[in-house]
Amino acid sequence: MAAAPISVTLDQVFIVLRDWLTHFLPAALQPFAAVVLEVVAIVCVFPGLFALTTVFERKGLGRMQNRLGPNRVGPFGFFQPIADGIKSLTKEDIVPLNADAVVHFLAPLVLVVAVFMGFAVLPMGRNMVLVDMDAGLLFFFAMGASTELSIFMAGWSSRNKYSILGAMRAIAQMISYEVPLLLSSVTVVMIAGSLSLTKIVEAQNQYTGIFPHWYVFTPWGLASFVMFAIAATAETNRTPFDLPEGESELVAGYFTEYSGFKFALFFLGEYLGMFSISGLGATLFWGGWSAPLSILSWVPSWIWFFSKDMAAIFVFIWLRGTLPRLRQDQLMNFAWKFVLPFTLLNLVVTALWRFMEGGWLRWVVCTAILAGAYVLMGRTGMHRKHFGPRSYRYAE
Amino acid sequence: MLGEGIVKGMLETAKNFAGSFVSEERLTTVEYPEQRIPTAEDARVFPFLVYDGPDWEAGLRCVACQICEKGCPPKCIYIEKSKDKKPDYVGKMQIYPARFDIDVSVCMSCQICVEVCPFEAIKMNTEFELATGDRFGGLLLDRHKLARSNEYYHSIHPTEAAEVDARLAEEKAKVEAKAKAAAEAAAAKAAAAAAAKPEAPKSESPAAGGD
Amino acid sequence: MSVVFYGIAALTVAGGLAAVLLKNTVHCALAVAVAFAGLALLFLSLDAQFVGFAQILVYVGAVAILIVFAILLTRGAEPVTGGVFSKSWLVGLVIAAGVFAVLGWAVLQSAHALPLVTAAPAVTVQDIGVALVGRYVLPLEIVALLLTAATIGAVIVALHEKERTR
Numbered sequence: 001m002a003a004a005p006i007s008v009t010l011d012q013v014f015i016v017l018r019d020w021l022t023h024f025l026p027a028a029l030q031p032f033a034a035v036v037l038e039v040v041a042i043v044c045v046f047p048g049l050f051a052l053t054t055v056f057e058r059k060g061l062g063r064m065q066n067r068l069g070p071n072r073v074g075p076f077g078f079f080q081p082i083a084d085g086i087k088s089l090t091k092e093d094i095v096p097l098n099a100d101a102v103v104h105f106l107a108p109l110v111l112v113v114a115v116f117m118g119f120a121v122l123p124m125g126r127n128m129v130l131v132d133m134d135a136g137l138l139f140f141f142a143m144g145a146s147t148e149l150s151i152f153m154a155g156w157s158s159r160n161k162y163s164i165l166g167a168m169r170a171i172a173q174m175i176s177y178e179v180p181l182l183l184s185s186v187t188v189v190m191i192a193g194s195l196s197l198t199k200i201v202e203a204q205n206q207y208t209g210i211f212p213h214w215y216v217f218t219p220w221g222l223a224s225f226v227m228f229a230i231a232a233t234a235e236t237n238r239t240p241f242d243l244p245e246g247e248s249e250l251v252a253g254y255f256t257e258y259s260g261f262k263f264a265l266f267f268l269g270e271y272l273g274m275f276s277i278s279g280l281g282a283t284l285f286w287g288g289w290s291a292p293l294s295i296l297s298w299v300p301s302w303i304w305f306f307s308k309d310m311a312a313i314f315v316f317i318w319l320r321g322t323l324p325r326l327r328q329d330q331l332m333n334f335a336w337k338f339v340l341p342f343t344l345l346n347l348v349v350t351a352l353w354r355f356m357e358g359g360w361l362r363w364v365v366c367t368a369i370l371a372g373a374y375v376l377m378g379r380t381g382m383h384r385k386h387f388g389p390r391s392y393r394y395a396e
Numbered sequence: 397m398l399g400e401g402i403v404k405g406m407l408e409t410a411k412n413f414a415g416s417f418v419s420e421e422r423l424t425t426v427e428y429p430e431q432r433i434p435t436a437e438d439a440r441v442f443p444f445l446v447y448d449g450p451d452w453e454a455g456l457r458c459v460a461c462q463i464c465e466k467g468c469p470p471k472c473i474y475i476e477k478s479k480d481k482k483p484d485y486v487g488k489m490q491i492y493p494a495r496f497d498i499d500v501s502v503c504m505s506c507q508i509c510v511e512v513c514p515f516e517a518i519k520m521n522t523e524f525e526l527a528t529g530d531r532f533g534g535l536l537l538d539r540h541k542l543a544r545s546n547e548y549y550h551s552i553h554p555t556e557a558a559e560v561d562a563r564l565a566e567e568k569a570k571v572e573a574k575a576k577a578a579a580e581a582a583a584a585k586a587a588a589a590a591a592a593k594p595e596a597p598k599s600e601s602p603a604a605g606g607d
Numbered sequence: 608m609s610v611v612f613y614g615i616a617a618l619t620v621a622g623g624l625a626a627v628l629l630k631n632t633v634h635c636a637l638a639v640a641v642a643f644a645g646l647a648l649l650f651l652s653l654d655a656q657f658v659g660f661a662q663i664l665v666y667v668g669a670v671a672i673l674i675v676f677a678i679l680l681t682r683g684a685e686p687v688t689g690g691v692f693s694k695s696w697l698v699g700l701v702i703a704a705g706v707f708a709v710l711g712w713a714v715l716q717s718a719h720a721l722p723l724v725t726a727a728p729a730v731t732v733q734d735i736g737v738a739l740v741g742r743y744v745l746p747l748e749i750v751a752l753l754l755t756a757a758t759i760g761a762v763i764v765a766l767h768e769k770e771r772t773r
Contacts (some may be wrong), residue, residue, distance in 0.1 A: 060413065063412065063413045063416045063417070064409040064410075064412050064413045065412065065424075066412050066415075066416050066422045066423055066424045066425075067416075067423065067424065067425050068416075068423065068425065068427065071427075318406060318409060318410070318413075319406075321409045321413075322402070322405045322406050322408070322409045323402065323405065338398075374398065375397060375398075377398070378397055378398025378399070379397075379398075
């Protein structure tokens with residue numbers, strides 16, 4: 001190991017640390033201990049990032065609105081999350097009298113567990129993946145789908161009209177946007193030929209000259225990424241798709257009746273969902289842990305993964321500081337009339353790309369099809385505006 | 397094209413984000429307890445009682461007429477009249493409020509007390525940091541806590557205070573002129589009476605015509 | 608057949624029983640979701656990753672939600688008063704016993720017919736994909752057509768209702 005260059009050592013520093021820590025144990029226990037260590041690392045690192053993100057989000061939003069943001073607790077306000085944590089830990093945990101106590105208690109736990117599971121298959125650096133699964137992508141989406149049930153549990157068990165409305169909105173939205181989310185990820189699977197996230201990263205970790213083979217730098221990849229980003233924003237219930245929480249109409253949506261630490265768990269679940277889906281987006285389209293230029297390969301891979309993740313979080317915050325909330329019918333129309341057809345078309349284009357081996361022609365053809373479709377669909381979609389009183393089909 | 401507006405909006409917020417680090421003028425808020433924006437001249441929070449001169453108790457303009465107490469919609473004013481009298485700003489003997497309490501937890505800042513006061517004795521304050529740990533006693537302001545000098549009134553509402561002062565000065569001048577005229581008339585009468593004693597009572601004072 | 612298997616099997620059976628026996632319909636739906644998750648775990652313990660995750664994705668993520676929605680939209684969320692057993696429980700028992708007997712017979716027959724395989728066959732996701740668009744492409748297309756027809760039918764039903772109410 002002493003012979004290895006310093007950059008390799010730094011790259012694998014966590015692996016080395018894990019192996020060093022486990023080598024004290026008997027050999028039979030070592031694999032088990034290694035997994036426990038990795039789980040502990042994930043369970044510590046991401047909530048830590050969550051704490052940092054909350055303060056960065058508030059400061060960033062403040063700056064976008066020409067304010068200073070929180071700057072009182074500690075230097076530049078960076079101890080704010082500690083204060084928030086103490087507050088939510090010491091607050092009274094109120095369960096409504098009519099609530100379904102068991103389901104009400106289970107909902108935040110199921111959410112956080114399901115969200116944490118998603119991190120298991122994300123490669124956070126070279127050799128840094130908890131479970132290198134053959135069907136890693138499928139596992140990720142399966143875990144993402146289970147969060148819907150916990151949101152329903154939260155909304156239903158609270159026995160509150162705002163909660164149930166928020167839950168219904170959240171589920172309708174998540175189901176609608178799960179389809180484009182999956183379909184836009186499928187394009188990557190088509191090209192990489194694997195559902196394993198580590199293999200997808202390996203496929204992108206090649207360079208022409210100094211430029212990487214990231215999928216986002218291809219026409220279909222860019223289109224997929226944009227659709228993926230839209231669907232991911234909707235999946236995580238972030239602005240402009242934050243109707244389920246819509247504080248101006250639904251108090252706080254499905255977690256209206258949660259207080260104290262259970263509320264904090266929902267908050268944590270939302271942010272962990274952002275981290276994991278951003279990590280997935282980075283893995284699928286932005287080369288995961290691979291360096292943006294081949295000359296930067298000496299920088300440890302985990303730094304690249306986490307900086308890409310954080311950059312995505314910044315975009316989430318930026319969007320939140322910019323866009324207003326959509327209306328429910330706009331949200332559904334956008335999903336079914338624009339995002340879904342476009343992802344379907346993109347699937348075809350990706351297949352075309354796959355079979356037009358090499359050459360500049362496939363660049364021209366694919367770009368032309370996608371750009372033409374985008375302009376055309378955008379134009380027809382924007383010119384058919386139906387103003388006037390809304391008609392309610394089921395509620396009279 | 398679709399997405400154009402989003403890009404424009406994103407650029408705008410990005411400009412704000414970067415700009416707020418560079419130029420202080422962009423910041424629309426101040427760090428409140430340390431920095432303060434001067435309150436607007438027409439701002440009003442809760443009423444206060446104006447006094448003239450150095451002594452607040454002697455200088456209170458209020459004469460305990462109780463018009464404000466009766467006019468107050470939420471009934472947050474409580475006045476007790478005094479038994480004795482003290483001179484007001486023109487020197488006339490008036491009763492004064494032995495007690496004048498305003499419960500600011502009830503007050504709704506409507507300014508009706510100010511409008512109805514014929515003595516310019518009650519005005520609206522701009523102080524807003526009235527938070528207190530004692531929500532019963534702490535929010536019930538007595539006449540000492542309500543008393544503010546005329547100079548303070550000038551400092552918070554300069555235009556309005558100047559008008560009020562001009563009006564009061566005019567009134568005072570009128571009263572003084574009247575008193576002077578009365579005194580002159582009395583003097584003339586006395587002189588005439590003195591003159592008439594040895595002579596015939598023939599002349600009348602022209603200055604006394606006003607009465 | 609290890610402790611893990613028995614644990615998962617117990618969870619699945621418990622979920623299934625709870626789905627039948629609980630009084631509150633939404634609780635039943637949630638219990639069904641638990642049973643689905645248990646089934647997925649069983650698949651995973653048999654090294655069938657694709658089926659296991661598809662089970663979670665489709666059944667826990669979509670079917671359970673669909674059931675729950677159906678319950679909420681039909682005002683069935685209020686807990687029933689009285690017993691959970693219907694009057695025709697005897698007929699139901701006979702039918703269930705019949706189905707179970709047929710299934711059990713089939714399983715036992717196949718166990719005799721098939722060679723005893725101890726090692727799990729290494730079926731990767733890629734193999735499944737190749738099989739789906741290769742050998743089984745016709746069934747796949749038929750299923751797809753059926754689902755499309757069902758979707759269009761649902762839309763037509765919804766549209767029809769709109770016209771009638773106007």
